[in-house]
Amino acid sequence: MERNALAQDLPLPQGEVLWWRGKGYRAVRLPAPEGTYLLLLEDTARLAQARAYQGLLRLLEKLLRGEPPEALLQSLLEEAVALVPGAEAGSVLLREGPFFYLVAQVGFSEKLLGARTTVEEEMAWYGLGVNNWLLGRPRVLKGAEIRQLSHLSTLEARPLFFTHGRLGEIQATLEVPIALQGEVLAVMNLDNFQDPEAFSPLSLELAQGLALEAALLLKTLEERKALEAQARTDPLTGLGNRRALEEAFPNLLREAQSRGEPLTLVYWDLNGLKRLNDRLGHAAGDQAIKAVAQALREAARRQDLVFRVGGDEFVSLHPGLPFPDAQALIARVKARLPHKVAAGAVEAQGEDLAHLLQEADQRMYLDKAKEGP
Known part of the structure; x- marks a missing residue:
């Protein structure tokens, strides 16, 4: 098998699918007397959806094993960074009361874990208004916009985000609220350090789909926690049983x-x-x-x-x-x-x-x- 000039830098697929530079290709091998022809058909959207579905099955398996929400969100974030075109790193912040706490990261320092911002700060960083926020619509910031809005983090969190969150390096960031039934349960950020135009419409579509999966997982965990608490609570007094x-x-x-x-x-x-x-x-x-x-x-x-x-x-x-x-x-x-x-x-x-x-x-x-x- 020989590579032609158009495929000079393209790696050879090991199976029927090749992922390269954020795009997915179906590989077809055609035997011929002079060798084997390799045909690559770009099918990023379908392959990404199939990959997301496989990732959801893995997450559901972990959910059934009783893994905590932080571990599930870490797994989902890893899937998102691998799957969403343009994503090189990412983070997830989980809401607890009036704060969002960073509970999962890919491509950053673990010292970033535990950093917190307020709900108001996250909504200002999001920037598309309350209605879009509650609907879980993704948004993208580029270059100078990121630096302009970076001051919105708390004095407590700002050094962490600049030192360990690489805010000065990010060229494009995609944020999607993890929302369900008019409530934002968490937010996911996907980042690119090279290209302000890294995130395509497909990137936004896939990120929103993954966020919906995360919302369903968190809602399931919340309902399970409530049922477990009910099973341990005396209904008349509210004390433990x-x-x-x-x-x-x-x-x-x-x-x-x-x-x-x-x-x-x-x-x-x-x-x-x-x-x-x-x-x-x-x-x-x-x-x-x-x-x-x-x-x-x-x-x-x-x-x-x-x-x-x-x-x-x-x-x-x-x-x-x-x-x-x-x-x-x-x-x-x-x-x-x-x-x-x-x-x-x-x-x-x-x-x-x-x-x-x-x-x-x-x-x-x-x-x-x-x-x-």
Whole structure:
């Protein structure tokens, strides 16, 4: 096989497809007596769509494996830089409340990870207005435009973006909001360091398609997180349930032991709930349960956790609280309530949760006997 003059710098395809300088070619080999003719048919758009679909399947596989959003966005960004014509580097910023945090990068320093900007700064950097922003329409900045708008980053983030984000080198940048149902969940930037005209209409089309994939992935993760939280939450009080307690306890115990601090568990019981339900109805009983939950929340420190583990039973975990101090905590909670509660405290010494609950439950019944009905 010989190369002709028109294909002097063109690499030979190893299979049926050749990607070269941002374009995709289908390769066809035609045997002939004098050798083999190699025909290359440019089909960038179709090949890019097929490649994007394959990338989406890989992302869905990672989603099913439970990978975190940062890892999924990193994989998607790598696909985007490899797929979108003109892209040589890129970044993704994920929205959390009033800020966007840079969580994925290709072609930059890892020191850029964690840099943040505000929602207002990102919208100003985007520059096409709120409607286009919410619709997820891509936009391109070139050369001097990039330098003019680079001052919009916060004083906190600006040194990071210039030092590690190569703002002075970028000749063209394509930004696309990752938007779904009127909400921007993240933004993706694709960058070129050589050519202000690097991004074609096909580049924008592909980037917008990848952004839609990212939005669907993030929405799926958000819904999964909400379902998981619901499965660990008591619907009446909003406290964690028994399952949440069983998941949280081993982690808190390990942390307390590593710091050489105590971990105290308190078992709480609302006295006379059945009598209250029989006399005033279940609505009154529910209000009493909510009152106990609120009192426990108000008495808890920031590091403490509170759970409802039965109809009228609660458990609280108190890292760093010595066992003798638990009695003062119990007295404060009782003083806040119009209903009687009994409580039993025990300090975790490495026992399993079931053993501790049994011991604390026994101490709670001793307290109940002292308190009376």
